[in-house]
Structures are given as structure tokens and as C-alpha cells.
Amino acid sequence: MTERKLSELTDKELLQExxxxxxxxxxxxxxxGFLAGIxxxxxxxxxxxxxxxxPLFLAYKLVNKxxxxxxxxxNLLKERNLK
Incomplete structure (x- = not known):
């Protein structure tokens, strides 16, 4: 199954996401936390x-992503009044 953009998902799929x-x-x-411990x-x-x-670089990538x-x-949940 291919990855779809969040904007293409249905309301139910957005809530699951x-x-x-x-x-x-x-x-x-x-x-x-583990990387910070290291x-x-x-x-x-x-x-x-x-x-x-x-580990510092990996923690940065996790936070940024x-x-x-x-x-x-x-933003999408707010647009569709789902939250």
C-alpha cells in the first residue's frame, strides 16, 4: 500500500492516524530519553x-520529524472540525 498525503485521507482514517x-x-x-542517557x-x-x-543527531532527527x-x-483535524 502506498503512502497517501494526510489531506487525501477520510475523516475516519485521519482519526486513526x-x-x-x-x-x-x-x-x-x-x-x-535513552539517547539522552547515552x-x-x-x-x-x-x-x-x-x-x-x-545519539545527539538521532535525537534531533526524531524531534524534528x-x-x-x-x-x-x-491543522487538518481543526480544518475538518474533528477534534
């Missing part, structure tokens, strides 16, 4: 270097 988004945000929070451990052990930047998708979905 909002439910999925909520569970995805919880999983992203857990992953970001960064803190690395700084405490005085090994600030390239391996510290990888989730915020963009969430904003687009919330």
Missing part, C-alpha cells in the same frame, strides 16, 4: 567526541 501519532510520540519520547553517560565518562554526536507530522495532522 491521530491515534497512531500519539503512540508514536510515546515511543519517540522513550528513544529520546549522551549524559558519555559526558560523565569524559569521552566527549564523535560517538556522543551520533515528530513535530512536523504532528503540526500537519493537527
Amino acid at each position: 491521530a491515534k497512531k501519532m500519539k503512540s508514536n510520540s510515546i515511543m519517540n519520547a522513550v528513544l529520546i 549522551i549524559i553517560y558519555s559526558v560523565v565518562k569524559n569521552t566527549l567526541g564523535f560517538l556522543t554526536l551520533i 515528530s513535530n512536523h507530522n504532528k503540526q500537519e495532522l493537527e
Whole structure:
């Protein structure tokens, strides 16, 4: 099945997507917390270097991706008076 744009989804599919988004945000929070733990451990052990930047970059990408998708979905839900 191909990915469709959010604007092409029906009202029911949009509500299901909002439910999925909520569970995805919880999983992203857990992953970001784990990556933050790795960064803190690395700084405490005085090994600030390239391996510290990888989890930092991954956390940034997770936050950036989730915020963009969430904003687009919330705008569509408001437009259609579903929330």
C-alpha cells in the first residue's frame, strides 16, 4: 500500500492516524530519553567526541520529524472540525 498525503485521507482514517501519532510520540519520547542517557553517560565518562554526536543527531532527527507530522495532522483535524 502506498503512502497517501494526510489531506487525501477520510475523516475516519485521519482519526486513526491521530491515534497512531500519539503512540508514536510515546515511543519517540522513550528513544529520546535513552539517547539522552547515552549522551549524559558519555559526558560523565569524559569521552566527549564523535560517538556522543551520533545519539545527539538521532535525537534531533526524531524531534524534528515528530513535530512536523504532528503540526500537519493537527491543522487538518481543526480544518475538518474533528477534534
